[in-house]
Amino acid sequence: MPFxxxxxxxxxxxxxxxxxxxxxxxxxxxFNPIHYRDDVAAAVGLPGVLAHGMLTMGIASSVVIAALEPGARVIDYGVRFTKPVVVDPEAGADLQVTATVAAVDDTATRIDLKVVFAETTVLVKAQLRVAI
Structure with missing residues (x-):
């Protein structure tokens, strides 16, 4: 797939x-209880039950992987966590992921991810490198 x-x-x-x-x-x-118990999350000063950081990271990468052709390989992936994703007991939480090609060379393509929850970017420097 040419990028x-x-x-x-x-x-x-x-x-x-x-x-x-x-x-x-x-x-x-x-099984850290901040990910499923409101009382524990509140006791440690959190705004509510938080999604696991690795879950957020995995969801972001899965959006790209699902769009790639079979046989494409992710050769590098990194993110920096900046804000928590608070999952409301009734409404849940929506993560919006946008994957944009940022750089292309002879061996790989860098894809930058924008990951937003409640109008706030929750991952920065979220970048995948995909082998061509």
Missing amino acids: TVGDVVAERTVHLTRESLVRYAGASGD
Whole structure:
């Protein structure tokens, strides 16, 4: 798949619920109660139950991976976490992911991810490098 700088590779909104967090905790083994108990989150000064950072990171990359051709390889992926994703017990939380081609060379394409929750960017320097 030929890429051009500025191309939007993928866009998706992913809805998280408290059930999503419980399922992720079971799959990852991360049972920190800030991810499922309001009382514990409040006791440590958090604004509410938070999505796991690795869940947020995984969702962001999955948006790109789903848009790539079969056989494409992610050769590098990194992010910096800046803000938490608070998952409301009733409304949940929507993560908006936009993946844009930022650089192309002879061996790889860098795709920058914009990940937003409640009009706030929650990951910065979120970048994947994909082998061509």
